[in-house]
Amino acid sequence: MKKKILLKKHNRVRIVLVFLLLVNFLGSSYSQGRSISGTVTGESGEPLPGVNIFIKGTTSGTVSDVNGNYTINVPDNDAELVFSYLGYLEEQVIVGNQSVINMKLVPNITSLDEVVVVGYGTMKKKLSTGANAHVSGDEMDQKHSLRLEQALQGLTSGVQITANSGQPGSNFKVRIRGVGTIGNAEPLYIVDGVPTSDVAYLNPSDIESVDILKDAASSAIYGAKAANGVVLITTKKGKAGEIHISYDGYYGVQNVISKVDVLNTQDYVMLIDEGYINSNPNYRTNRKYPNNLPFLPQLDANGDVVYDNNGNVLIDPSVFDSVKTVNWQDYMFTNNAPIQSHSLSVDGGSEKSTYSASLNYFAQDGIIGTHDQSSYERVSVRINSETRIYKDIFTFGENVSFAHTVSHGIGVGNIYGNNVRGFISTSPTFLPYDDAYPDDYGRSIYPAETNPLGNLDYQCQNKTINNKALGNAYLQLSPVKNLRVKTDLGFEVSVNEYNKFTPVYSLSTLDMNLHSTAEMNLDRNSKYNWENTITYNFSYGKNNFNLLVGNTVRERTRYYAGGKAYDLIIPDLEHAILSNGTNDSLKTNYGTKDEESFLSYFGRVNYDFDEKFLFTGVFRRDGSTKFGPANRFGNFFSFSGGYILTQEDFFHINGLDFLKIRASWGQNGNDNIPSFAYQSLISLSDKNYYFGNPQTKYIGAAPDQIPNASVRWETATMTDIGFDARFLNNFTLAFDWYIKYQKDWLVIIRGPELTGILNDNSYPIGNGGDVKNTGVELALGYLKTIGDFNFNINGNFSYNKNEVLHIPTADSLIHGQTGVLYTNFEEFYRAKDGYPLSFFWGYKTNGIFQDTAQINHYTNNGKIIQSRAQPGDVIFQDLNGDGLINEHDKTMIGNPWPKFIYGFSFNAGYKGFDLSFILQGVYGNDIANGISSMNTFSPNKTIDALDRWKGPGTSNRIPRVTDGAEPNKNWRNFSDLYIEDGSYLKVRSINFGYDFSRIMSKGAVKQCRLYVSVVNAFTFTKYKGFDPEVGYGDFDYSRYQNMSAGIDIGTYPQSRQFLFGLNLKF
């Protein structure tokens, strides 16, 4: 075992070495001819080092030095020099007979001249009429993220990104402008033109830019898949000119940010005793008292319980002979878990051909468990090139990415599969390792309670290897100027190998495994995507047109097979393969295959008059296998317009440099439902019966699902009004107001069970009513250079309000799941007309009954409302005034969606030093805190339990302790006692760096920046769980229900990371 780990480490070292060797081998090129020199300066005359200067149409070039000076050889007077520098406008100069060319570069502060990606093309940002967010790769780099979603967190308005958990490699929820569906609400990702649903394979440092299409008009070109918004990702491309080689790497350690305060053993035992005494007035004679549990209170001479001055039960000291003291969280977290990333990239090219390639290694261990229990490693490669031949008539190119990931994960799922929860709620009364069990884990004094460390060890031996390749190849033909015909073939193949090993073990009466078990499966998803487009630009006077028509065909196949084997010859994870099993009577297998396809046609017109009046119209027609022949195709339109007021001579306001107002209206679709919902099918699975003696298995057949032949597209319609402005030279401002209606919402339509319902999946999927999201987004930027000091500040703010307008069932609601917070727990979130999606549904409380008189005076309709309550029980509000507390009194007691989200970033540079930080926050959302089982007594609880009622005036919030069976259902009712404010502000990253190339002797090194970073430096929140960034979702037993939010049953917290890194550029 140890040997293997060493080997792995050795491999990692080797990869790093290969990177470094490559860096050394590759050098810069040289140029010859007449010499030209000069100085490149910024606006206020400060020298600009590191500016790229190259001769247009060649690969010859150089870079300005620390003082902004450069020298370059040019072949002749016709040579044209190109000066480019990130964040500044590119300048071009024909050499002529000059020998000294000094160049002043103007900062590109407005970003309005930058080019944004808009789907099947690019356009100048200032001419765009949509509500799009553009994020450059540089901005994301500061986050040192494993994944794109993480890198984007907080950087744009209107996009809420939540980590599902802090487990390395776990997924994110990305919600653009609110949630409008209970199906898959993730946006569509388009990477270099190839659609994909999962961008985990991407290395963020390979990304040149991300463009998020937020309004329907912008995303309408993607039609039927775009209802949740579109994220366009452009990977880095080579540029004509010099070869660039760069290395980015960091190494760091991670630790837990804060632990959850749970009861210590003394307090735990005290509350157990108190609960027993409260629940069993005659506990000394009642056999129900836990006579074989050693939790004895001290008794006086009369046999009465002794209390201390604070009213707490005094424990018999002998209790601690057998009851141990442990805080499981001390065993849960790993200190200084390593994280590292190394990227090497090369790009370059000539006028005819450009290329870019990179190699990245990323590894992260989880802060819970060992490397083999929770970790993620990824090796990824990316290559692209583009070549223009025959007078630029033909262009062809390709983008290819490949990623290999290996991950191990602990359970972060529901209450039955959540290791984190076990560490919080296991009683603190027994030892992780106990001499009584020399080769095993300690056993609890409760026979049914499991040692969480043992469970982590025995249940979390799994390994997932994923190989994913994604890319495209394209050929573009430009027979006449401004006409481009392009055919583009994209593909994605993702192969997932999964192995899980479970040894024979026994940790409690409920947690055991009798046969060593291997589970093994292979899951292959392959897609291809063929797109053909024609674009044509032309102008007629000041009228400029850009036309696009195209079509797409797409097909996806999933092939999935696996099985389980038992009684293994070699019982370990390495050998968790099916042929290793010996027990033929137990072995099982499973597998499935499905296909879907997609066909669409689309067209777009972009028009502007004198870059002043702007108009875009889009039409798209999509066909999907998800729907029956009559409803297969959907048509989607959008229109948008803009008016750049500052282009008008009559419009002049001092200090206002640029103002564009814009408005858009558009539609797009959602076909994200399971296949064959429209078709009546007979299933033969799980309908067996056994006749005869001896028994013979007979296969049964019946429909599992009620079809809905008329199921059709869900349509999202969005109206957006906004403006973009630049003022006082340094400020930029973008504002948007939108209203988005999800119409013909795809939902499971529950109805009477008289139709024959096998399970939740049996109900037909149909088109419901509306969900409305209304919001306001604001993005403000400020950029300033003062001498050598430059800095920029960006802030964004988004408000969104979600409301379900209509659900097409008789009761106008969609039920949430039951049994979420603990076994048999009642439904506590739902969707209902007039409320936000998945709001928390429960009782409102009104404090605690302090005495019997209060109980008797709490009446309605002439009845004592809580007649069976006792002092110390919760007062529930009888909202309907009928004198009873029942589900008719439940109401909305919390909203899991934030009122607004915000982000803030700051960057500053001074003579090679740089400092940046990024803040991100959410405000006004509620979390249902279910991390400890307050309803029953044996699990451990958070220290809030100490604030319980123990006599008049002691508490008006936390009820008395009981064994959980009190008739008043203090905790078994879902009430506002569970609801906590989930607002938080996180300092996502702080970076400080210095570029040593400024003090190095002149050479090939253009940048040598060393930096330190802290990721997730601080979290400001009132929330009492591990992490207010709660990503638990319905664990989808049912086919089409995925709406829960803000539910914490034990979240794998995100780690605080201290990183040390190096950026090298040659």
Add this chain to the structure above:
Amino acid sequence: MNKMKIFPVLLIFIFLMGCSKDFLDKEPFDKVTSGTFYKTRKDIEQAVTAVYDVLQRDSWNAPNLIAEAMSDDCSGGGGIVDGFGQNEFDQFYCIEADLAEPNWQNGYLGIYRANLVIENIGNVQWASGESGSAAQYTGEARFLRAYFYFNLAKIFGHIPLAAKVLTPDEAYIPQADPEDVYKHIAEDLLYAIENLPATPAGPGPNSGRATKWAAEGMLARVWLFYTGYYKKSDIAGIVTKSQVTAYLDDIIANGGYELLPDYSDLWELDTATNDYNKDNIETIFAIKYSYLGHGDWNISDGNRWQVMVGPRNQTYVPFAHGWGIYPVNPSIYYAYDTADIRRDATIINWEEFLGPGVYDVSDQRQYTGFGWRKYCARANSESQTVTESYGGNFMIDNFQDLTILRYADILLMAAELHLGDGKDIEYFNMVRNRVFQDNDHEKTSLTIQNIMEERRFEFALEGLRYYDLLRQGLDVAKAAIDSNSFQTDEFQVSFPSDKGFEGFCKIPETQVTLSNGTLKQSDYWESAASNSATH
């Protein structure tokens, strides 16, 4: 200009692609389309099997278990950390809006699948020699449909009739008059009696299938409940007392069934075969279970309710661990004659079996000192639940069949119907003599109370007691259930006598709200508060 030529060519090139008509037509790989199904004998046989499959889907609130919880024989119990559903059944309160919903769902699922068979069997192309099959398959489907309706009617009292396969739009049907429901049940069983084979008693290749005998016995049970509870003289004028008496006589005379010599053998594991005593000469109809689900939670082939009644998380060979739910009340244990072997075949006296204080009560809610022996899953000498030796999961793959109807019931029902005509004593004493192994306990005269008491002892923990009480009247049920409160507050049960309580469970609240007002909750349940728990 060549621009003009290139354009149309390119357009054609692009729009020809992907246009083949069937590009968007896909079919599933593991299902068949319904249009091509229900055509062959094999199809219909599979459709009938799917109706039987619903019998296996009962879980923690299986009809037999909740009947025991509501009766005077069992408390709710469970673990300290469990929910309170079982206690709600025991004590007639209902916190959970949809407490009995699985029974509602399974009932109508079974009815739906039976209706599919009945409606589609006309489309089958029968091969020569198969002509009798249609009547038999229809008979099986109608027998099962009657079984599901009877369960629904007993549990919920007021139920809608889904007399055909319903589309979602057609499913808003008000509750039927109970007389119409029972008429529907009786018609199905009459058809089954006429059309099902008179399969010989005992094991055989068709064990588990409904027979003429099963239909006759089931009709007698339905008749007794309906006429008793609703105080009627017959079922809707179509089944009279003399008719059902004749059916029972037919079973006794022609069915070939016998009482097993030793009552205890009915419930024991045969250690030689490692199997329970299935399909014996006394079994008339049973729900069949298997361990072949092998722990797969997606396969409902095992007995999923048996784990409920085992001792709470503790195995005492031969009794396998379970969840300690529905502990047996001492009153039934002490009501038995000490010479009655049924007592110890039915109930485990933990203090006697283990010694005092051994049973671990730390996680046992409502420990009564008594547990289920009948239907407690067995453990082998290595303390392994037997299903685990076959690769099953102790929670979902127990495989003891649930006997729905056995010969002793036929005899006692016949005694009841023949009460006073001489045959009653003969049948009654057949049952009684088996368990006392002598003739000293024979009765020479019988009252209805004698028969009801005998039924209590004979069928304890088989899910019949509660409905035997109800059919004698709500006052009788209340007296029996209330008098059982043997210890402290926590076991106190009061059969509700106010607000028109009818002895039925709450109709799932969600079904009421989803029904567009077509389903009505009874007054009692409408006004029941979530905090009116009485434990």
